[in-house]
Amino acid sequence: MTQTPDRDTRHNARMARKKDVVDDRIAAAQAERGVLLVNTGNGKGKSSAGFGLVARALGHRMRVGVVQFIKGRSDTGEEAFFRTQPGVAWHVMGEGFTWETQDRARDVATAAAAWAVAREMLQNPEVGLVVLDELNIALKYQYLDVDRVLADLRARPPMQHVVVTGRGAPPALVEAADTVTDMTPVKHAFAAGVKAMSGMEW
Amino acid sequence: MTQTPDRDTRHNARMARKKDVVDDRIAAAQAERGVLLVNTGNGKGKSSAGFGLVARALGHRMRVGVVQFIKGRSDTGEEAFFRTQPGVAWHVMGEGFTWETQDRARDVATAAAAWAVAREMLQNPEVGLVVLDELNIALKYQYLDVDRVLADLRARPPMQHVVVTGRGAPPALVEAADTVTDMTPVKHAFAAGVKAMSGMEW
Numbered sequence: 051m052t053q054t055p056d057r058d059t060r061h062n063a064r065m066a067r068k069k070d071v072v073d074d075r076i077a078a079a080q081a082e083r084g085v086l087l088v089n090t091g092n093g094k095g096k097s098s099a100g101f102g103l104v105a106r107a108l109g110h111r112m113r114v115g116v117v118q119f120i121k122g123r124s125d126t127g128e129e130a131f132f133r134t135q136p137g138v139a140w141h142v143m144g145e146g147f148t149w150e151t152q153d154r155a156r157d158v159a160t161a162a163a164a165w166a167v168a169r170e171m172l173q174n175p176e177v178g179l180v181v182l183d184e185l186n187i188a189l190k191y192q193y194l195d196v197d198r199v200l201a202d203l204r205a206r207p208p209m210q211h212v213v214v215t216g217r218g219a220p221p222a223l224v225e226a227a228d229t230v231t232d233m234t235p236v237k238h239a240f241a242a243g244v245k246a247m248s249g250m251e252w
Numbered sequence: 253m254t255q256t257p258d259r260d261t262r263h264n265a266r267m268a269r270k271k272d273v274v275d276d277r278i279a280a281a282q283a284e285r286g287v288l289l290v291n292t293g294n295g296k297g298k299s300s301a302g303f304g305l306v307a308r309a310l311g312h313r314m315r316v317g318v319v320q321f322i323k324g325r326s327d328t329g330e331e332a333f334f335r336t337q338p339g340v341a342w343h344v345m346g347e348g349f350t351w352e353t354q355d356r357a358r359d360v361a362t363a364a365a366a367w368a369v370a371r372e373m374l375q376n377p378e379v380g381l382v383v384l385d386e387l388n389i390a391l392k393y394q395y396l397d398v399d400r401v402l403a404d405l406r407a408r409p410p411m412q413h414v415v416v417t418g419r420g421a422p423p424a425l426v427e428a429a430d431t432v433t434d435m436t437p438v439k440h441a442f443a444a445g446v447k448a449m450s451g452m453e454w
Binding site for chain 1: 260297330331355381393437441445450452
């Protein structure tokens with residue numbers, strides 16, 4: 051690429067101004083507490099971003115708890131990998147997507163059992179990060195009561211981070227969260243006829 | 253929650269119809285190949301979703317290569333964690349966000365060196381997943397030529413997955429990708445005055 055001194059000078063001046071803005075914003079944000087993060091939307095990356103934070107937290111020597119509320123399949127790479135890591139408690143509580151089980155009463159009972167495990171993590175200040183994978187699905191189908199879930203989230207230790215994933219996050223959860231991202235699909239390989247590939251989709 | 257037989261019956265019938273639709277879609281998607289995934293947008297989760305896929309791929313015993321084109325800070329949890337994992341080659345090539353370095357010529361040289369490392373991974377069929385973290389930033393500021401990058405991506409081994417992250421993915425990369433997600437911010441703890449917390453933002 052051709053470099054001109056003019057272009058470099060303009061770029062450098064623009065970046066100096068940007069640095070001032072960024073530095074000011076960082077100086078203004080000084081509160082330290084656990085963050086409630088929600089990854090929702092119809093696109094890819096909701097759960098995988100949660101699993102990336104598991105790695106990030108482990109790198110800071112935190113203890114991590116994961117509860118999977120919906121079990122898509124039994125041979126996921128993330129489960130195989132993180133189960134071998136010290137510091138991780140990994141619980142697959144769901145039995146499958148709700149259109150696989152086709153038994154609402156059983157799904158409600160399963161979700162209640164999963165929440166009991168999650169609640170224990172949410173009461174333990176030694177757990178630095180709790181990932182509640184696909185919890186939004188259990189809330190969407192009203193397998194769990196959102197008010198009860200929110201009460202337990204609010205009562206958690208002040209420095210504990212929580213990640214909630216799944217499509218269709220309920221408005222009350224979005225309201226309660228610190229950070230919410232909508233994973234918006236632009237395009238997906240599946241629509242182009244590509245099979246769900248290991249290492250990518252599971 | 254109160255359960256009525258009617259509600260359960262209606263739910264189960266709806267889920268049976270949904271299962272048919274999902275099963276048909278899965279049957280239609282049969283191509284097996286490496287996927288080019290792009291995580292872009294202004295919201296949280298672009299890089300962490302990439303790191304979640306690193307864990308997923310390692311769980312399938314793949315070898316993984318990571319190149320970080322922009323180095324935000326030197327003490328990230330993900331780097332500390334994954335550097336200790338067998339099967340991962342982790343390269344931090346960038347020197348900082350471009351508004352930190354304020355030296356375009358140096359940024360261009362750094363990006364070229366980073367691409368040389370990435371290119372080697374993209375030529376190695378034993379590497380199952382390559383994560384090009386914040387590559388979009390290097391493309392956005394034209395530190396790297398997008399056509400050259402796309403040519404190397406297209407020439408990679410057919411079963412190799414690639415994840416590209418960063419705001420402002422160039423249209424040509426979006427066009428070439430199989431799966432593209434826009435991480436759209438709904439709200440962010442930073443705006444509410446919460447400091448970038450370890451285990452969450454770094």
